[in-house]
Amino acid sequence: MILYLQVGHLSADCNYKIFIMDIFQVFFLSFLQGIVEFLPISSSGHLIIFPAIFGWKDQGLIFDIAVHLGSLIAVLVYFNRELYSMFFGFFNNNNQDKKILINIIISSIPLGLAGLLFGNIIENNLRFPLLIASSTAFFGLILWLSDCFGKRNVNGLNISWKIALLIGLGQAIALIPGTSRSGITIAFALIFGMNRANAVKFSFLLSIPAIGMAVVWQLINISSQGVSVPWNMFFLSGAISGLTAYIVIHFFLRFIERISMLFFAIYRLILASLIFFIFI
Template sequence: MDCHHVYFLALLQGLTEFLPISSSAHLILMPVIFGWHDQGLAFDVAVHIGTLTAVVVYYAGALKDMAGAWFGSISGKGMNTDARLAWYVILGTIPAGIAGLAANAYVEAVLRNPLVIATSTIVFALVLWLAQKLSAEQRTDNDINWRDALVIGLFQAVALIPGTSRSGITITGGLFRGLDRKAAARFSFLLSIPVTALAGLLKTYQLLESDQAVSWWNMFLGALLSGVVAYIAIDWFLKLLDRIGMLPFVIYRLILGSVLFFVFLPG
């Protein structure tokens, strides 16, 4: 990869990973528009490490409290809000983990198709819009229960379909459960940590099993840039969420899906 490919793809991945606009759609569209070669598995590993680091650093204080409370809960010290939230993140991760193990090979072989991505980009944009329209948005982080975690986790499993947007579909699930948009987004980002870590481990294993040449400089640069941009994107998104809502992202996704159809639809 040329250096400017690394810059643009890392910036794009960092920006789109946690916004509800589908990183996979963007990473497929950009190389096609500019005639670049596929970025390769090694770069995918690098940007996963970068975005995972970003969300862990952003929520470092909360994660420390959750981890301490979780270990306390399994050692008989009782449950508190942080312990429950940690258990809910674990519960919400299970459906996506099972779906990934069961269907990942099929998804990679069949569903990584630009027309599938265009369709899911548009369809799940409309579902996100519907969720915001119907949601009471009266419940906060402190009101999350195991049913919310399970439902949002099931929504997250749907993100296995390329173009869905993992953050978009989990925020959608939270809104349908009546969470306010900030609570839905925060739980979505916390829920991303184990899923992103598992995806990164899987891609790392695939990289170690392959004979692909690795440019360590490109990997380092990709991880650094995607991590910095993802951190900024998370902070920006959460601060503006009350003001802008989901409609701008819905409109953007509808435009993006239409562009994908225009570029890839035969004839």
């Protein structure tokens, strides 16, 4: 996808050829990102294996920003009523909504701090296949075990600030490629007493500041490069990712109580095995 950054500097004929060559990549990776952003199956694992299979180069920061914005809009639209209630509940002293919003903020602090301190180090040094495969497998097992042994004794999203902080520490671990932000936050929420549906819902709500911070970090990284943005690809990627993410959120929440986390653990083990087989 780095090719798209060069579109404005190529001839008309070359533009046309590159567009035709890479349009499948845009559709496929945008669709894939919309799926893996919210399912507990490791986005890093998928975004390393499929480009390798198809022989694609790194998609680049502009593509990442586009699909992240699409996912962010999807979750904002889906939870617009809850967000409205939390926002106005905070100022109207609605204790329940206020508490949820405060817990989301608390859970987001560790990720923000870890990203500031270690984001560039992790991005430049830890995105290699062995670590991604190992993290994909290990945290898949953690997800399954948390589903097996979680107590399910928390009413709704009513957790203490201490538990919110612990879930946030888990979310910070997701900076390690292969972990899966949704996977680790769902696992920690299950460990500390939420049922599956509420664990998933809290994880999705946590994705709002998490994705927002990721986009800001990416914009800071790219702002000094002076690249030309291919707006047609930008909006197409964001739209595909956002629509896919919205559908995934809807059906995951609808069916999660019927699906054991064992399914996702097995899937992650298979994915990790494929990464080992292809790259190691």
